[in-house]
Amino acid sequence: MPLPPLGIFDKAVAAATNSYQSIATVTVGSGGATDITFSSIPSTYTHLQLRITARTTIAGSATDGIYVQFNGSTSSVYAFHRMVGNGATPSVGQGTSLTETYIDRITGGLSPSNNFGVAITDILDYTNTNKFKTIKSFGGFDSNGSGNVTMSSGLWQSTNAITSIKLFLFSNGFAQYSSIALYGIKSA
């Protein structure tokens, strides 16, 4: 069994084999999806990772943003910081006391039909009841003449263990063939 890459192992501790596991995958069908929710997330991992390939149904735009809420919480307890490049000008942004946190921008109806945005989002220490929950995300899209690439961090100001994750778009929903996979990472 291969060891996870980029890991740092203490010689006194046995490595955790098979420590990166697929929990669930959602692939959007022909009708699209308003949002995607992972529920009843097991507490047996240390970290979670979302791997996203997605497109929005929004017709009048080339792009839209993905947002996240945890455990059904819609209170104003989320925040984010991000750095974005659009191929011309880098920019930064932030938000506090929000009702959701931000992941990435993906392609919309004005982008070529087979062009999807992607993101990899890590949710760290998601079961730890002594910590607020932090996410970091890296994602973007490129449509051969336009695009966005984003590095962001997000915060949910709750010490509750995460048991559900809801992903939704600023406008409209996820288009067919969008796919979001949830993985769990175990510690030794």
Add this chain to the structure above:
Amino acid sequence: MPATYDSLATTTLSSNQASVTFSSISSNYTDLVLIMSVKSSNAVRGYNIQYNGDTAGNYSETQVYADGIGTTYSFRTSNDTKINVSQMAASSTNEYVIGVVNIMNYSNTTTNKTLLTRWGQTSTDGGIVFKVGNWRSNNAITSIYLYPNGDNFASGSTFSLYGIKAA
């Protein structure tokens, strides 16, 4: 639960080399991850990726660069013959630049192929880069070709390919 993150192949160069190829890539995974530790045989150089032998202008990218001392910029390429995925440190240093490339949904035949890459270098011409790249093809990726913009990959450079399998 079955293994989800598999090592597919690793190459450690025993001599300077002009390119590295991963071929006959299994279609059994969802995403691919390239982890590379690379130095140049001479000067600082970027290096690139092509898929399935496609050398036509079917690639594009959008990136952010920051040098840590005040310069930050974003630029893009269009209709390019490759995607620049990382950079090599000069042969005069002991630094091997780490590049991590995630190739998402590489075997999906209904979507173009998008990658995310990031790297950082602290020696000459140092900085950090994060980038998204696109290959305008719905073909599943079966081979990966990596080559530098001049000079060679130095001996000791490593290239590791992993497969991630979704449920």
